[in-house]
Amino acid sequence: MKLTAWGRFPVVDAEQIRYGNETSLREAVCRNNELIAYGNGRSYGDCALATRSLNMRRYDRFIHFDSSTGQLTCEAGVLFATILETFLPRGWFLQVTPGTQLITVGGAIACDVHGKNHHLAGCFSETVVSLRILLADGTIVTCCREQHRELFLATCGGMGLTGVILEASFTLTRVASRWIEQRVIKTANLDETFAAFEHHGRTPYSVAWIDCLQRGANLGRSLLMLGEFSDDGDLDYRKSRKVNIPCDFPDFALNSLTVKVFNTLYYGKVRSESSSRRVGVDSFFYPLDALHDWNRMYGRSGFVQYHFILPKARSAVGMNQIISIIAESGMASFLAVLKLYGAENDCYLSFPQEGYSLALDFKLIPAVIPLLHRLDALVLEFGGRIYLAKDACMNRAVFEQSYPRLSAFREVRSKYDPHGKFSSRQSMRLGL
Numbered sequence: 090m091k092l093t094a095w096g097r098f099p100v101v102d103a104e105q106i107r108y109g110n111e112t113s114l115r116e117a118v119c120r121n122n123e124l125i126a127y128g129n130g131r132s133y134g135d136c137a138l139a140t141r142s143l144n145m146r147r148y149d150r151f152i153h154f155d156s157s158t159g160q161l162t163c164e165a166g167v168l169f170a171t172i173l174e175t176f177l178p179r180g181w182f183l184q185v186t187p188g189t190q191l192i193t194v195g196g197a198i199a200c201d202v203h204g205k206n207h208h209l210a211g212c213f214s215e216t217v218v219s220l221r222i223l224l225a226d227g228t229i230v231t232c233c234r235e236q237h238r239e240l241f242l243a244t245c246g247g248m249g250l251t252g253v254i255l256e257a258s259f260t261l262t263r264v265a266s267r268w269i270e271q272r273v274i275k276t277a278n279l280d281e282t283f284a285a286f287e288h289h290g291r292t293p294y295s296v297a298w299i300d301c302l303q304r305g306a307n308l309g310r311s312l313l314m315l316g317e318f319s320d321d322g323d324l325d326y327r328k329s330r331k332v333n334i335p336c337d338f339p340d341f342a343l344n345s346l347t348v349k350v351f352n353t354l355y356y357g358k359v360r361s362e363s364s365s366r367r368v369g370v371d372s373f374f375y376p377l378d379a380l381h382d383w384n385r386m387y388g389r390s391g392f393v394q395y396h397f398i399l400p401k402a403r404s405a406v407g408m409n410q411i412i413s414i415i416a417e418s419g420m421a422s423f424l425a426v427l428k429l430y431g432a433e434n435d436c437y438l439s440f441p442q443e444g445y446s447l448a449l450d451f452k453l454i455p456a457v458i459p460l461l462h463r464l465d466a467l468v469l470e471f472g473g474r475i476y477l478a479k480d481a482c483m484n485r486a487v488f489e490q491s492y493p494r495l496s497a498f499r500e501v502r503s504k505y506d507p508h509g510k511f512s513s514r515q516s517m518r519l520g521l
């Protein structure tokens with residue numbers, strides 16, 4: 090079958106590995122090579138794509154919940170959406186959640202995802218207590234920070250390359266509402282945006298939408314969204330309704346003109362420098378989930394999301410240069426998201442470092458790939474790195490220079506999977 094992830098690029102021919110239960114899954118893993126787990130395909134590039142694909146969605150049961158500590162144990166194919174539906178009405182929320190709830194627990198761990206609160210809460214791995222993992226030789230081990238520590242550190246952020254995560258225990262956090270008190274701050278340029286992020290560094294959640302087509306004095310003008318849970322006791326959470334994108338948009342639909350019009354209207358919609366209102370959890374954390382199949386807006390050829398991070402000390406100069414090049418190219422889309430990050434963790438391939446990240450979508454046209462390689466060189470020059478969960482084009486040299494704990498990861502991987510049974514299109518491209 091043809092398989093892609095969210096960016097719909099690349100497309101691979103993949104054989105679906107069939108299994109009915111844990112025993113047949115173990116046998117299938119022992120029998121096959123060049124395979125990788127597939128969660129819900131919400132990574133963007135080729136990290137979940139391989140010759141053989143293990144669909145983990147059937148591993149979708151809750152196992153245990155301890156309401157005195159908030160510790161949840163579940164199978165790796167459980168969706169964040171299911172966790173929210175089940176636990177938010179009881180006053181529990183994910184400590185760390187990315188911008189979509191349509192991901193599996195296994196995918197969240199394998200990419201060590203982060204959210205709008207990285208500056209205070211870190212990555213998803215920091216909420217994980219232990220993992221049950223199926224290794225290349227068919228054995229199943231439980232690992233945590235104290236037991237098989239190096240396997241734990243390589244698996245969180247390890248892109249599925251150490252084995253198949255079967256179950257995980259992690260802690261949820263108490264909340265008192267399904268509402269978020271949101272404040273939007275309008276900034277005129279990048280310096281103002283950084284200053285506003287720093288000024289509100291104690292606010293639990295922050296994220297900025299940035300107008301990437303502006304240049305000169307307006308470069309980096311943004312809407313900074315700040316949020317914290319309300320304390321009104323209203324936990325009557327229901328899923329928001331979704332709108333369908335019924336077909337692939339034609340190639341001409343998204344171009345620099347339509348994006349410019351969108352950006353002007355979106356930025357202009359906020360009239361005052363600062364405004365506040367209460368919004369639902371879905372609308373604050375997962376605005377794009379409201380548009381079912383929104384990836385079709387980029388047309389049949391798909392798109393890439395370019396998500397990079399720069400260390401704080403070099404963020405202002407680096408972002409300025411990179412955004413200028415993107416604005417000049419006229420190729421960026423309307424989705425451009427800037428986030429603030431706190432300290433990096435000890436997982437070998439985890440993406441975050443203390444600084445700022447920018448994520449942008451590019452419709453896949455031939456001119457995009459050379460542009461991204463040009464940006465890669467700048468990210469490297471400024472001491473940053475590119476997020477593996479989104480990557481589809483990075484080359485091996487850039488990767489090797491930007492992930493300093495790669496050799497520790499490779500050592501663990503060769504100990505637990507010496508013949509490279511678990512491999513993806515991405516791991517082959519990057520020599521992981």
Ligand SMILES: Cc1cc2nc3c(=O)[nH]c(=O)nc-3n(C[C@H](O)[C@H](O)[C@H](O)COP(=O)(O)OP(=O)(O)OC[C@H]3O[C@@H](n4cnc5c(N)ncnc54)[C@H](O)[C@@H]3O)c2cc1C
Pocket residue numbers: 094095125126127128129130131132133136137145165166186187188189191192193194195196197199200201202203204205248249250252253254255377378478479513
């Ligand atoms: C709209 C949108 C917003 C997003 N926002 C953010 C964000 O704010 N922050 C962020 O960090 N990410 C973000 N992402 C990326 C997304 O959170 C990650 O890519 C996530 O890992 C996808 O999970 P998945 O279950 O779909 O995994 P897949 O995409 O299917 O797989 C991703 C990786 O996980 C591995 N994997 C999956 N299941 C297992 C398993 N059981 N055992 C071992 N390995 C496994 C795969 O092999 C692959 O390497 C966003 C994605 C979208 C579409």
